[in-house]
Amino acid sequence: MDIALTLVGIAGIITSFVLLNGLIQFSTKVLAATWFRNHASKITNVRQNATVVLLVACIILCVLVAGVNGVLIFQGKSVSTFYLNLLGSIPRQFWIQLAIALFKCISLLLLVKLSLPYLLKALDRACVLAQNSDQITANDESVQVFFSTLKKVSANGTWLLALIFCGNFLHVPDIVIKYLRVGLKAYLAISLGRLIIKLLSVMIDTLDALSLRFSSSENVLRYYERFRHLVPALKKALEYILYVAIATLVIQDIDSIAWITTYSDEIVQIIGLYFLCGVFIEISNIILEDLVLKTDHLTDLQRQRRLTVIPLFKSVLKYVTYFVGGIIVLNLVGINPAPILAGAGIVGLAVGFGAQNLINDIVCGFFILFENYYLVGDYIEAGKEEERVVEGTVEAIELRTTHIRHPDGQLQIIRNGEIGSIVNYSKQYAYAKVDVPVLPGLELEQVYQLITRVGEQLQSECSDVLEATQIEGLESFDANNLVIRTVTRVKPGKHLYVQRLLRSKLKAAFDQQLAHNNSDQVGNRAGVNPS
Known part of the structure; x- marks a missing residue:
């Protein structure tokens, strides 16, 4: 009888192990298929480790x-009586509770x-009502x-809240309840932060759609398109600020790392400062363009010069803004920037020897701008003779580089x-050079006359000529x-366009002249008497 009870007890342990392991397997598969799809491999490892732990516990x-039962049987004691007394x-x-x-x-x-x-x-019905409550589909x-x-x-x-109540019902140790509450608070704080981020995203998308709908050239919303690229940055900044606030709420309950929360204000201020720097740069660019470009009675040359200088001012403004922002950040974290700025001169001198190319680029950029070698919109050829020559229209002149758009489209x-x-083709005038081959069937004098006639026609039709x-004269004198x-x-800057236009007109004139010559030859042959 005692041996049978021992076997039944072992069978019960094994059965409990199988059921518990099956429950864990099912739960982890559900989690991997629903909430934690991106972490399926990690959940599989957890499931395997849990199975090993349960197996070891079952064996023990x-x-x-x-x-125990073997010792009891060896001593001649009843196994059932031992467990009933226990x-x-x-x-x-205790059993009632x-x-x-x-x-x-x-x-x-x-x-x-x-x-x-x-x-x-x-919540699904509320989602449908929220989507249908306005006439905007963008949000x-x-x-x-x-x-x-x-x-979710x-x-x-x-x-999680139900789990905490169950822990209270079962009178688990207070330390377990404490950390369960910390876990619930952390989860709810993180989740609430995510919800606020999503809600802000909805509001920003709604305002974005409304701003685009009601913007016009007559109201202030016409500038909104310039700020649209800052919308993702705004979302990210708010997201990071909320994450810092959430981390502060969670970490302050953990005594060992609670000191980190003292830096939360500085982190939030740094994130906000970074976004405000971007907004300030964009507002300054708009004001700069309005003041410089939208002035009445500008000549083409004056507008071209201002278009050349504006990118330089924008570049300098961006660097100065972020430099000032960096100094403010140092003050926020308690670092005095004065010694750093004082030592920057010595460090700059040392770095200058290693960054001669950078300094050379900036100095050359100033000479290009102030000596007016070329402006934005000029068509130029540039480069050292032994290297590849760059050709195209100047799109921007910055402190270190010049952007040139090739006629084929490459930047x-x-x-x-x-x-x-x-070589600047945009100063006063340029020459459009075209080499014209003398086609068979045309006399040299005829070609001269055709070129002269087409050139006069081109001047009268094209304002760029x-x-x-x-x-x-003759460029090639082969037989x-x-x-x-x-x-x-x-x-x-119009030489390429005029070259193409002149070639097309010369081709049409040559074809017409050849057709006329061929018809004259046919007529002459038909008029000859065979006798």
């Missing part, structure tokens, strides 16, 4: 039961399980994300210190390859 219990030593009030606590726990968990789906359905996705996050937070927070960026020799096309060089004085 089985060995312990078998050992259970009888526990007060009856345990039964009541288990009943409360089961009732609470059933209540949560049955009521939670109705709460989630109510529908943000509303959906907000309510999806709210559903509500479900998880409810289960070429060249350091000001390596600009080399410069300053003078009629001039013939410089089967006569080439005539022509030049046309045009407005600055």
Whole structure:
């Protein structure tokens, strides 16, 4: 009989292990398939580790039961009597309180399980109502994300709260309850922060859509398009500030690391300062462009010069703003910037020897601007003769670099210190040079006359042409390859366009002349008498 009881006890332990392991396997699979999809591999490792721990615990219990019962059988004592006396030593009030606590726990968990789906359905209906409450579709996705996050937070927070109540019912140690409450507070704080972030995202998207809808050239909202690229930065800044606030709320309850919360104010101020620097730079750029470019009675040359200087001012303003912001950050964290600035001269001198190229680029940039080598909008060729030549329209001149757009569309960026020799096609006038081959069937004198006629026609039709096309003479004098060089004085930067236009007109004139010559030859042959 005692051996049978021992075997039944071991079988009960093994059965409990199998059931508990199955419950863990099912729970982790559900978590991996729903809330923690991105961490499925980690959950799999946790499941495997839990299985190993349970297996070891099962083996130890089985060995312990078998050992205790074996000793009892060896001593001739009754196993059943031993366990009945052990259970009888526990007060009856304990079993009554345990039964009541288990009943409360089961009732609470059933209540949560049955009521939670109705709460989630109510949130789904609220999401639909929020999306249909306005005529704006740009914020529908943000509303959906907000309510999806709210559903997860509500479900998880409810289960965690139920777990804490169950711990109170079962009279678990106070330290366990304390850390469960800290965990719940941390989760709710993080979740609340996420909800606030999602809500702010909804509000910002709504304001964004309304601003675009009601903006016009007559109201102040016309500037909003310039600030739209700061919207993601605003969201990130608010998100980081909320995370700092959440971390402060959570960490202050943990005595060992509570000292970190003393720096939370400085961190929030640094994040806000970074965003405000970006806003200040953008507002300054708008004011600069309005004051400099929107002045009446500007000549083309004056506008071109101002377009050249504006990127330089913007670049300097950006560097100065962030430099001042860096000094403010040092003051916020309690570091006196004066000694650093005093030593910056010596460090700058040492760095200057190692950054000669940088200094050379900046100095050359100033000379380019102040000596007016080229301006934004000029068509230039630049580069050292032994290296690749850069050609195109100047788009921007900055402290270190010049941006040149090639006629084929590529943006070429060249350091000001390596600009080399410069050929500027946008000063006063330029020449459009075209080499014209003498086609078979045309006499040289006919080609001269055609070029002269087409050049005069081009001058009358195209406002970019300053003078009629001039013939410089024969460029090539091969027997089967006569080439005539022509030049046309045009407005600055228009030489490529006029070259293409002149070639097309010469091609049409040559085709017409060849057709006329061929028709004359056919007529002459038909008029000859065969006799």
